[in-house]
Amino acid sequence: MYDIKALYEAESVEHAVALLVEHPEAQIIAGGSDILVKMREGKCAGKELVSIYGLDEMRGVSFEADGAIRIGSLTSFSHITGDPIIQEHIRVLGEAVDMVGGPQIRNIGTIGGNTCNGVTSADSASTLFAWDAVVEITGPEGVRRIPIQDFYIRAGVVDLKPGELQTAILIPKKAYEGYQGHYMKYAMRNAMDIATTGCSVNVKLSEDKKVMEDVRIAYGVAGPVPMRASGTEAAVKGRTVSGENVKTFAGAVLEDIRPRDSFRASKEFRQHIAVVLAERALRESIRLAGGEVDE
Amino acid sequence: MSRQYKLVSCTINGKQVEKMVDVRASLTDMLRDDYRLTSVKRGCEVGECGACNVIIDGECFNSCIYLAVWAQGKEILTLEGLAGPDGGISDIQQAFIDEAAVQCGFCTPGFIMSAAAILEAKREFTDDEIRKRMSGNLCRCTGYENIFRAVKKTMLQRLGKEKEGIL
Numbered sequence: 001m002y003d004i005k006a007l008y009e010a011e012s013v014e015h016a017v018a019l020l021v022e023h024p025e026a027q028i029i030a031g032g033s034d035i036l037v038k039m040r041e042g043k044c045a046g047k048e049l050v051s052i053y054g055l056d057e058m059r060g061v062s063f064e065a066d067g068a069i070r071i072g073s074l075t076s077f078s079h080i081t082g083d084p085i086i087q088e089h090i091r092v093l094g095e096a097v098d099m100v101g102g103p104q105i106r107n108i109g110t111i112g113g114n115t116c117n118g119v120t121s122a123d124s125a126s127t128l129f130a131w132d133a134v135v136e137i138t139g140p141e142g143v144r145r146i147p148i149q150d151f152y153i154r155a156g157v158v159d160l161k162p163g164e165l166q167t168a169i170l171i172p173k174k175a176y177e178g179y180q181g182h183y184m185k186y187a188m189r190n191a192m193d194i195a196t197t198g199c200s201v202n203v204k205l206s207e208d209k210k211v212m213e214d215v216r217i218a219y220g221v222a223g224p225v226p227m228r229a230s231g232t233e234a235a236v237k238g239r240t241v242s243g244e245n246v247k248t249f250a251g252a253v254l255e256d257i258r259p260r261d262s263f264r265a266s267k268e269f270r271q272h273i274a275v276v277l278a279e280r281a282l283r284e285s286i287r288l289a290g291g292e293v294d295e
Numbered sequence: 296m297s298r299q300y301k302l303v304s305c306t307i308n309g310k311q312v313e314k315m316v317d318v319r320a321s322l323t324d325m326l327r328d329d330y331r332l333t334s335v336k337r338g339c340e341v342g343e344c345g346a347c348n349v350i351i352d353g354e355c356f357n358s359c360i361y362l363a364v365w366a367q368g369k370e371i372l373t374l375e376g377l378a379g380p381d382g383g384i385s386d387i388q389q390a391f392i393d394e395a396a397v398q399c400g401f402c403t404p405g406f407i408m409s410a411a412a413i414l415e416a417k418r419e420f421t422d423d424e425i426r427k428r429m430s431g432n433l434c435r436c437t438g439y440e441n442i443f444r445a446v447k448k449t450m451l452q453r454l455g456k457e458k459e460g461i462l
Contacts, residue, residue, distance in 0.1 A: 001321070004319045007362070032362065033342055036342075036362075037360060040340060053365055101431070103409065103429075103430065104345060104357045104409075104431040105342060191431065192343055192430070
């Protein structure tokens with residue numbers, strides 16, 4: 001038995017908004033793999049819950065009219081990994097969420113929950129940051145869309161106003177077309193572990209595969225919330241594909257990131273692996289995009 | 296607030312069932328306490344050990360972090376559901392015995408349900424794929440090697456590759 005004060009089950013997105021307005025103290029529960037665990041620990045004990053788990057309208061991956069990829073917030077990690085649209089256009093997201101927890105967690109955990117709990121270690125978050133994802137939020141005032149970078153306010157806090165819930169995550173066409181990316185998670189064990197640091201890189205090469213027209217990089221656990229390393233991107237954007245530029249890129253990340261000491265790893269260790277991951281992830285992204293790094 | 300209950304209808308091990316359930320119950324609570332399916336173990340109860348693993352609509356879930364009310368309309372399979380019509384154990388359970396993949400046995404039902412999901416896919420997985428698919432279960436006795444052998448052997452046997460099944 002969980003220490004739940006009351007459970008309200010939403011029957012539609014509209015109903016969920018109404019329930020949240022009616023019960024302002026209530027916490028949203030999607031897959032529950034965070035909230036139910038917190039409840040067991042006593043942190044969220046005695047709360048009212050609004051369950052949105054039954055809302056199949058918030059599941060699945062599809063295209064919007066403008067070509068953006070729409071991922072329903074309740075889509076589970078395993079369904080994202082197995083989805084043909086994800087596999088063809090943003091394969092790295094499927095690979096990143098395939099590193100969350102273990103198989104059972106990937107069947108219950110949702111991409112919406114992974115981003116709404118506002119933690120920096122979320123395996124989906126760095127890739128979503130690196131691909132300019134847009135968050136769709138539905139509330140009493142209707143639907144609004146904001147860049148994922150604005151969605152995260154501080155550790156554990158996201159931009160959800162009273163009565164609002166996240167209904168989808170979108171990847172605009174210009175953000176994915178022509179890009180190839182790679183995610184690397186550094187953790188102590190392969191399954192059931194939280195990232196010590198995670199790094200997602202993607203690149204768009206020129207037609208002759210010689211120039212990096214665009215490079216994007218984002219980290220998890222390199223600061224209080226997931227973050228883009230924009231100085232690093234600027235350092236190599238428009239430069240030729242070369243071993244030297246890959247090194248320049250990796251070296252630049254230390255100016256952008258702000259890791260700290262925790263029981264998982266020291267600040268210095270995180271800085272070290274952040275550089276190594278950046279280099280390896282960029283090399284792999286270039287390879288996936290059809291380029292070759294000279295040595 | 297007074298106690299809140301909900302009528303939950305679902306299919307458990309092929310049988311259509313229905314019961315009033317406390318909304319605070321986890322699926323582990325419901326399966327063990329209301330249906331006496333005690334193969335579903337209460338282990339860590341925070342979704343880490345996999346001892347409470349069951350198959351819902353073809354996918355593995357840790358029933359300890361799954362609300363019982365979500366089972367409405369779902370098809371649930373527990374270890375008890377693997378038994379044959381005569382009550383005999385299934386090939387995967389026999390393989391666990393033959394390969395000495397069981398010591399204290401507490402993790403075994405959860406492991407076997409992960410294995411059942413692998414076998415249901417009816418295709419051959421690589422060793423790494425099997426390991427990854429079994430990685431949501433923890434065993435503190437055996438060291439996993441015998442469990443891996445039992446799963447691989449049964450997978451190959453079901454695909455008609457018995458000879459390769461002898462590891």
